[in-house]
Amino acid sequence: MAHYEFDMPVSEAQARTLRVNDTVTLNTTLYGIRDATYIALFDKGRTTRFDLSGQAVIHTAPNVKKVPISAEFPAGYAPVCIGTTTSDRMERFTRQLMSQMGVRFIIGKGGMREGSLAAFRELGGAYLAIVGGTAALETTWVEQIEDVDLDDLNPESLWKFRIRGFGPLLVAMDSHGQSLYDVVQANVASKRAAALARLGVSE
Amino acid sequence: MKLNIEAVEEAAKALYIQALKSLPPDIKDGFQRLQKTETDSTAKSMLATMVTNIKVAEDTNNLLCQDTGIPIYNVSIGSGVEFDGAALKAALVRGCTRATQEHPLRSSVVHPLTRKNQHTSCGEGVPVIHVDFSDSVETVEIEMIPKGSGSENNSFLRMAIPAEGIAAIKRFVVDCVIAAGGKTCPPTIVGVGVGGTSDLCVHLAKKAATRPLGSHCSDPDGAALEVELAEAVNMLGVGPQGLGGDSTAFAVHIELAATHITMNPVAVNMQCHSARRARATITPAGVEYGY
Numbered sequence: 001m002a003h004y005e006f007d008m009p010v011s012e013a014q015a016r017t018l019r020v021n022d023t024v025t026l027n028t029t030l031y032g033i034r035d036a037t038y039i040a041l042f043d044k045g046r047t048t049r050f051d052l053s054g055q056a057v058i059h060t061a062p063n064v065k066k067v068p069i070s071a072e073f074p075a076g077y078a079p080v081c082i083g084t085t086t087s088d089r090m091e092r093f094t095r096q097l098m099s100q101m102g103v104r105f106i107i108g109k110g111g112m113r114e115g116s117l118a119a120f121r122e123l124g125g126a127y128l129a130i131v132g133g134t135a136a137l138e139t140t141w142v143e144q145i146e147d148v149d150l151d152d153l154n155p156e157s158l159w160k161f162r163i164r165g166f167g168p169l170l171v172a173m174d175s176h177g178q179s180l181y182d183v184v185q186a187n188v189a190s191k192r193a194a195a196l197a198r199l200g201v202s203e
Numbered sequence: 204m205k206l207n208i209e210a211v212e213e214a215a216k217a218l219y220i221q222a223l224k225s226l227p228p229d230i231k232d233g234f235q236r237l238q239k240t241e242t243d244s245t246a247k248s249m250l251a252t253m254v255t256n257i258k259v260a261e262d263t264n265n266l267l268c269q270d271t272g273i274p275i276y277n278v279s280i281g282s283g284v285e286f287d288g289a290a291l292k293a294a295l296v297r298g299c300t301r302a303t304q305e306h307p308l309r310s311s312v313v314h315p316l317t318r319k320n321q322h323t324s325c326g327e328g329v330p331v332i333h334v335d336f337s338d339s340v341e342t343v344e345i346e347m348i349p350k351g352s353g354s355e356n357n358s359f360l361r362m363a364i365p366a367e368g369i370a371a372i373k374r375f376v377v378d379c380v381i382a383a384g385g386k387t388c389p390p391t392i393v394g395v396g397v398g399g400t401s402d403l404c405v406h407l408a409k410k411a412a413t414r415p416l417g418s419h420c421s422d423p424d425g426a427a428l429e430v431e432l433a434e435a436v437n438m439l440g441v442g443p444q445g446l447g448g449d450s451t452a453f454a455v456h457i458e459l460a461a462t463h464i465t466m467n468p469v470a471v472n473m474q475c476h477s478a479r480r481a482r483a484t485i486t487p488a489g490v491e492y493g494y
Contacts, residue, residue: 036318063269063309080307083269086353086386110353110385110445131252132353132388132444133477135269136260155309155320170245172446181385184447188381188439195435199373 003168009054012124015104018171020178024128025167029146030107032060032159034085038093040150041158042100048149048158053102056128059085059109061155064145075160077145082161083135086110087127095119107169109133111181120175127173129180141166204341204487206286208294211345214483214490215298218347219274219324220306222481223266226257227494229416230453230478237390237450246448250390253443253476268477271308272349274299274330275413279346281339292332295345299323299330311352343485348413354391354475357383360405363467372397372469373432376455379471380436385445388475392416393436393452396470397425399460408472411456413480415494418456425457432457443476453478 003023006014008030018024031052040046063080067073087108094116097103104125106112109132120126130138147160173179193203234254241247260267276295280286303310303324310322312329324330337344359379363371376395383391394412396404411420420426432455442448453476462468484491 060269061309061311063266063271063307065307081266081269081309085270086356086388088386089356109388129444129446131249131256132385133268133351133475134252134256136263136265136267137252137256139265140259140263154322155311170446180446184440184442184445185384187447188384188441191439192377192381195377195438196374198435198438199370199377199431201370201373 008056010104011054012104015124015126016175018126018174019176020171020174020180022171023168024171025165025169026056027164027166028162029055030161030163030166031055031057032062032082032161033057034059034061034156035089036153036156037150037158038090038097040153042093042096046150050147050149050158050160054104055102056105056107057097057103058107059087059090060159061085062159064155073145075145075148077148079139079142079145081135082139082142084109084130084132084138086132087112091115098123098125111172111179117173117177117179120173121177124175126171126175128169129172130169204284206284206291206343206485208287208290210485210490211291212294212298212301214345214485215276215295215347216302216305217492218345218481218483219299219302219308219349221492222347222349222479223271223308224260224264225481226267226477227415227480231257233416233453237453241448241450243442243448245446246442246450249443249446250450267479268351269309270351270353271311271324272351273312273355274324275348275350276330276332277346277348278332278334279337279344280334281337281342283341284343288334295330295332296325300325341487345483345485346480347482348480351388351475351477354387354473357387358405358408358470358472360401360468360470362401363469365465365467367467371467373435375469376432376471377435377439380439380441380451383473384441387473388477389441389443389445390450390453390476392474392478393432393455394472394474395432395455395457396472397457397459398462398468401468403460404468404470405472407458407460408470411458412472412474413478414456416453420457420459422459425459429455429457
């Protein structure tokens with residue numbers, strides 16, 4: 001179990017150094033993406049002017065405040081509360097996100113499934129678990145909303161955040177085929193019988 | 204007492220913001236209890252982060268979670284209250300809209316087919332408004348619940364039959380907690396509806412999931428089943444965020460209703476660890492805010 005600090009973007013080799021149970025803190029840049037953004041990019045064929053090669057995305061739709069564009073608020077948005085949504089809904093987009101856009105890390109909560117794990121293994125990436133529901137804390141790691149694209153989807157726009165000390169995040173799925181969610185699920189399945197027995201119920 | 208509609212609108216606005224920023228004391232106590240009993244080191248650190256977040260939200264006057272949820276207003280009208288029901292509902296919608304635009308808050312509400320967001324947190328049938336009546340004299344209570352989608356997406360109904368007995372209820376609850384895994388942002392409050400019609404059963408599950416920690420089902424058999432089920436689901440090892448540990452659920456809550464001789468319905472609705480709710484009590488003396 002090691003701790004890593006990365007300035008984004010990262011190389012494939014850097015992404016592959018991560019192993020489950022390591023922790024990571026990210027700096028510089030992070031992109032916000034979620035359901036409607038994925039659907040626009042991969043089902044509706046829309047494109048973005050952002051270069052996501054080697055970058056990290058977080059599953060989010062932030063609370064923001066519209067403000068006049070200035071040096072402090074280059075996108076015309078001030079962050080209000082930026083947190084993380086459940087990743088499982090976006091499972092089918094992971095491979096495209098990585099192969100077409102070059103994304104290396106997905107930050108989310110609740111975990112992803114075998115398709116994502118295979119993409120991390122084949123293309124070199126990792127799933128970094130954040131503690132869901134702790135958005136007030138996460139917001140303190142975001143310095144600025146630098147830019148925004150596909151903003152007609154607001155709040156599900158493609159957001160570009162400037163971040164500092166974003167973490168620690170737990171490596172929960174790595175490029176070596178390991179997933180903490182699979183370990184927990186197998187463990188939970190093995191305990192189901194005992195829980196039902198406690199309730200006096202057959203399987 | 205004549206219900207002051209402006210006070211209702213102000214309360215609807217203030218409650219939405221308060222609920223998003225300040226966790227009720229019973230939930231904070233729930234965290235303390237879990238921190239004492241949790242044995243897994245990853246789980247311990249996640250619970251600590253959740254507790255830190257509650258403090259950061261208070262210190263920075265920020266929202267606990269970015270998910271502003273689907274707004275729900277539960278209104279209880281006491282005796283001796285003169286009110287215009289249509290005006291009451293309209294005031295709740297206005298207050299909800301104003302909270303969203305004036306704070307501002309993320310509107311998490313879209314049309315179900317066009318997915319268009321009006322940026323008001325409102326739409327057809329939303330906010331969800333439930334009106335009920337009580338025997339409290341000259342008192343109107345408004346409870347506000349921003350129901351987060353991570354937990355709401357894990358809602359389940361099973362129309363079991365009498366021959367399957369209580370065993371079907373127990374097995375269903377355990378399997379729903381397993382199926383939800385980390386997606387519901389555990390530790391959760393597992394709300395279980397038992398009996399009624401299909402729609403009433405699901406409504407009861409939501410009512411159970413959003414009840415304060417430490418409250419019990421008013422039916423003694425239901426209350427006993429709550430304890431039994433809480434022990435069982437916390438044996439599963441789902442843990443905080445579905446990453447393993449003892450703290451899968453703060454509690455299991457049951458609400459029940461009579462049902463048909465041929466029916467044995469059970470529903471599960473979960474509340475995430477950011478178990479937000481706020482309450483305004485309107486009396487002739489004014490408006491008092493709490494949980």
